[in-house]
Amino acid sequence: MEKADVVIVGAGPSGSSIAYFLAELGVDVILIDKSNFPREKICGDGLGPRSIKMLNKIGLSDWLSSSGYYRCDRIRLFSNSGAYFESKIPSEDTPYPHFYITTRADFDQKLVETAAVAGARVFMGCKAIDLVASGGTLKGVRVDNGGIIKEIPCRVVICADGTHGTFTRRTGIKCIKPHALAVRVYCANIKGLDDCINIYLDKRIPEGYAWVFPVSKENANIGVGLSCHMMRRYDIEIKGLLDWFLTEKATYPLDLSSAIMITDVKGAYLRMGYGRHKVLVDGILLAGDAASLVNPLSGEGIAYALESGEIAAYAVKAALDKGDVSSKALASYKDELDRHFLMDHRVYEFLRWLACKPKWMDRAIRKGRENPNFAAKFVSVMMSTARPTSIFSPEMLRCYLGP
Numbered sequence: 001m002e003k004a005d006v007v008i009v010g011a012g013p014s015g016s017s018i019a020y021f022l023a024e025l026g027v028d029v030i031l032i033d034k035s036n037f038p039r040e041k042i043c044g045d046g047l048g049p050r051s052i053k054m055l056n057k058i059g060l061s062d063w064l065s066s067s068g069y070y071r072c073d074r075i076r077l078f079s080n081s082g083a084y085f086e087s088k089i090p091s092e093d094t095p096y097p098h099f100y101i102t103t104r105a106d107f108d109q110k111l112v113e114t115a116a117v118a119g120a121r122v123f124m125g126c127k128a129i130d131l132v133a134s135g136g137t138l139k140g141v142r143v144d145n146g147g148i149i150k151e152i153p154c155r156v157v158i159c160a161d162g163t164h165g166t167f168t169r170r171t172g173i174k175c176i177k178p179h180a181l182a183v184r185v186y187c188a189n190i191k192g193l194d195d196c197i198n199i200y201l202d203k204r205i206p207e208g209y210a211w212v213f214p215v216s217k218e219n220a221n222i223g224v225g226l227s228c229h230m231m232r233r234y235d236i237e238i239k240g241l242l243d244w245f246l247t248e249k250a251t252y253p254l255d256l257s258s259a260i261m262i263t264d265v266k267g268a269y270l271r272m273g274y275g276r277h278k279v280l281v282d283g284i285l286l287a288g289d290a291a292s293l294v295n296p297l298s299g300e301g302i303a304y305a306l307e308s309g310e311i312a313a314y315a316v317k318a319a320l321d322k323g324d325v326s327s328k329a330l331a332s333y334k335d336e337l338d339r340h341f342l343m344d345h346r347v348y349e350f351l352r353w354l355a356c357k358p359k360w361m362d363r364a365i366r367k368g369r370e371n372p373n374f375a376a377k378f379v380s381v382m383m384s385t386a387r388p389t390s391i392f393s394p395e396m397l398r399c400y401l402g403p
């Protein structure tokens, strides 16, 4: 029977990243996923500067730049009134001031392959169904591997099963409910696509936004995401909202009037806002969306999934080396996540609330048109290449509040 020091449940960006870093550290690791890869994952497909930085660490930057994925160097941010500013992602805040739009089927497959090359053993079509414990001590994971129930003995289990995964519940940790819902569709025949990703704020999309992320000069991943709380409060039907965006919303300088949907509209929930539930118990860690690491303002989650993977790998390696995988021995994982995300996520939640005020955002967009430095810092905060508090710096406030 297969056994390992660590079993990772879920081979999305968080699981594959942990598997890669652990294998590089010489740890015996098994990565499993219930799906057979390549598999579709509902996503905006945007890899921002922080994701690209992590892919560089994983040795995938050449693959990314040579794979033909669409690259964007600028962001266009629209206010409720249709006014917009454009800005580059400032290079003083990141060595990777771009966006790539990939497909998750390819991207996640490449990450899994990279983890396997590093030494992780990978089992696809293998669903984790329960934890195995004896006398209160973790002994492994029970899996359904193509209809055959097996146990994989291990010392540490990582739950990287995403927002929709149900395996995390087996740990007894009560995760928060997903905060937001988003839907996306791929469209062809769009006019005006260039090297900008496009983000539309609108009072019809409270606590959310619509996006147009180009995948070619004519095709784009188009979607809309907003908080579940606002959907309930204003009785918003999200597919209807996307339909309105595609057919009625003024999107100039993009022209969606002849856009043709080339896929079905599909949606998924986002569990965002780190720090509201446990991320570890004895022998078990949660990573990526399972740890609610999606950015509460932007909905970006891939970067944090990859980052939590690296942080988890070092914490697990240190605990294994000490021969102690208790929650106390693994606590450096939570400490590091707190240091990276706790304060920032609270500030992003506040910014999400501010972004809901059309008058304030209209003013921010106007200021961004007038002052490129203001626009650039705004974009850095949205892309989380600058700390969110930097939006309240004296220069930013002077510009925003000035005439």
Ligand SMILES: Cc1cc2nc3c(=O)[nH]c(=O)nc-3n(C[C@H](O)[C@H](O)[C@H](O)COP(=O)(O)OP(=O)(O)OC[C@H]3O[C@@H](n4cnc5c(N)ncnc54)[C@H](O)[C@@H]3O)c2cc1C
Residues within 6 Å of the ligand: 009, 010, 011, 012, 013, 014, 015, 032, 033, 034, 035, 041, 042, 043, 044, 045, 046, 047, 048, 126, 127, 128, 129, 160, 161, 162, 163, 164, 165, 166, 167, 182, 183, 184, 223, 267, 268, 269, 270, 287, 288, 289, 290, 294, 299, 300, 301, 302, 303, 305
């Ligand atoms: C509509 C939408 C648009 C988005 N757009 C963006 C974007 O443009 N950029 C961005 O950075 N983020 C975006 N996100 C967020 C991003 O998709 C997630 O943050 C990211 O996928 C999290 O990675 P993960 O590895 O934690 O989880 P996932 O990618 O969800 O991977 C979890 C894996 O676990 C597997 N699994 C689940 N249960 C089990 C089990 N019991 N046994 C075995 N395997 C299991 C699943 O099959 C899956 O492969 C978007 C999300 C949505 C919903």
